[in-house]
Amino acid sequence: MDITDTLPATVDVEAQLDQIAARYQAAGGVGIHVLNLIGGSADGLLDRLPAPVRRNLEGATTKALEQAMKAAHTSRTYVPDQKDWLNQAVSAAMGAAGGAGGLPTALAELPVTTTLLLRVIQGVAVEHGFDPASESVQFDCVQVFAAAGPLSDDDGVDLGFLSARLALTGKAMQAVIARVAPQLAVVLGQKLAAQAVPVLGAVAGAATNYAFTSYYQDMAHVHFAMRKLAIDGDVPHDQLVARLALKMGRVPVREV
Template sequence: MEPMPLATTALSADDLKALRHAKTRLESPSLTMKLAGVVGSPVEKLISKLPAVANEKIADATQLALRKCLQIALRTLGKGDAAGAAPDKPSNLLHKLAVATTGAAGGAFGFLSLPVELPVTTTLMFRSICDIARSEGEDLSAIDAQLQCLAVLGMGRRPLPGSAGEDPEFGYFIVRGALAQQVSKASSEIASKGFASHGSTALVRLVNAIAARFSVQVSEQVAAKSIPAIGAVLGALVNTVFIDHFQQMAHGHFTVRRLERRYGQKAVQAAYQTIDVSLEA
């Protein structure tokens, strides 16, 4: 038997298995590919057919949705009922069903429903992400944990393999690192200034950074539901794919964070690099 690579010896067999599963989720096909498989048409072409005002409407709806999620996060900070609870399985299916219902409404009423539907859908997704974080041992009464949940909404858009200046092997860590500084600054401001800092420069910059990435995913979701006569059924299906994509990202992200709390970030990142998920793909 060949010796185990040195970079992975620090992790137990069970934790290596968990890390492999996490990487499979984090490096899964893009939302663009998943939605194209559902609607049977390239999403890029559908985006080009959106109304001229679509980008502005999507940007406004995305900002509103993220602000609502931030309000939820700030309301739960410091509450002891989220801390120290025994981790159990997250309610992924219940959240999928709830988001499918909002998608059905969006499919029935079309693009005009976006300002109403997206904040509801995003809030449900954020609650699901928090549920997954809790199941991986995160203390949701802590500032950093809540903002990490919010940041997952900005992790759905991964760098494309072969992108200039980006190593696809570290795609997840590149995307995560792009948000890490804003998360850290926002956490520090809330810790030092209290909940009243919800309008702070650091938090605004964090929300803007997440919105810039999340709005791309929202555009793809909206485009997938823009097919004429799409109806409620396909609208629900598109929303189910949408939340599942971010649930997978959350499972992967918070598994990595759980392992980092045990082994340290450098050891986990080194082990992550040695894992080849191409066979699983």
Template sequence: MNLKDSELKELKQAKELLENPGLAAKITNYIGMPLEKGMELLPKDWNGKIVKLTHQAITKSADAALFTMKNNPGEKSSNIWHKATVAISGGAGGFFGFAGLALELPVSTTIMMRSIADIARSENHNLNDAETKLACVEVLALGGKSEKDDGTESGYYVTRALLTQQITMAAEHIATNGLGKEGAPALVKFFTTISSRFGIQVTEKAAAQAIPVIGAAAGASLNLLFIDHFQDMARGHFIVKKLEKRYNPEFIQEQYISISLN
């Protein structure tokens, strides 16, 4: 069994997107200083607040975004439009500084979730399918390449492995009850895990916005970095999942790991 040349090219593109430097590296490069400076300015109780804030943002955005998009598999995604709208929300959040994040995050997360679903649809995934809906939410847990990753184990597949069982159980629940029943144990566990990982990246963004020199214009730019990162993660993720449907997950994982990006 072998991939076609076009499929191998797609898989390499996916790996290039998924194994790119994480959001923290991109933000650090943009603001020109270590994120640690911003981390020191965050409130001491920020960790507890971010978990609650991201959980609310994700559950509300999933319901608002995933159930209002038309299911037209293969339709081209509108990446630029979503970037423009999330930049506007980021500008408003940046204008009000750190305090504006609580108001801005649910809006930007909903826009990003719609963009992620739009990309899934463009890669011929069925948005009416429970696993596709969960795969859209799963994208928010993808952080890009970490310094801890080695040549044999990608951060992408480590995250996938962490969520596999939770997604299976959550998909079974959604197929029967829908995504709105978030009180179900399977969904609570899934959304909590996603919120925890997404919260790390929201904290990095908040740390940058906490630095006094970051204003409204920079807030918009940070949101562009934010959505650009998750659009890349979504494109790579749904290319991989598309190929998994044609072949099988184990085979695609082997092919993915064997691809050299050097």
């Protein structure tokens, strides 16, 4: 056997970055169809929520994330990771059930959907060879939620969620959740408002949940593909983020 047969294949960093950029730019396309279905804009959705709900949204999101972290990780012992299409179908069914009763049932469904989304993100991490039990990978999974949601008017989030890192301390997970929750609260508020639309609640609930699951699956693939490429290609992660930003015509993001 030729000695070259035993050497690892050379990683084509640019080709993989092109694939990652394409997936990034395609993410969230379903959200446009959802907005067309319910009418209005993403910004206008939040105005449809009652004032008390808007005020308590960030707290509810923080609590949902904390519950989701425990439930998603525990569920791995009993339920294996599923195919993307099945995750999307289950999420759509949950959204339809949540939207059928309007805002009260949509609020009750929120932590369940958050748990499913986090579990989906964990599954993507496994696909890319990462251990979801690892503390750093758990941080990364929550960090994916820092990407703007599929109903955002922006056709792609800034790349901050790819580069944000925090020191691994005993309170690091609470710090990550506190950092992500305000932005995710806006995103989930849009989802709640869509589900609260009269008559279309169940339909909009199914459509938004499908859009959210599809979107965060794509964002998770982008996130963990970049992590893996940094390892396999022996390229510093922040350099990869900067190169990806340039490919997408964006200003490179500083490490924070």
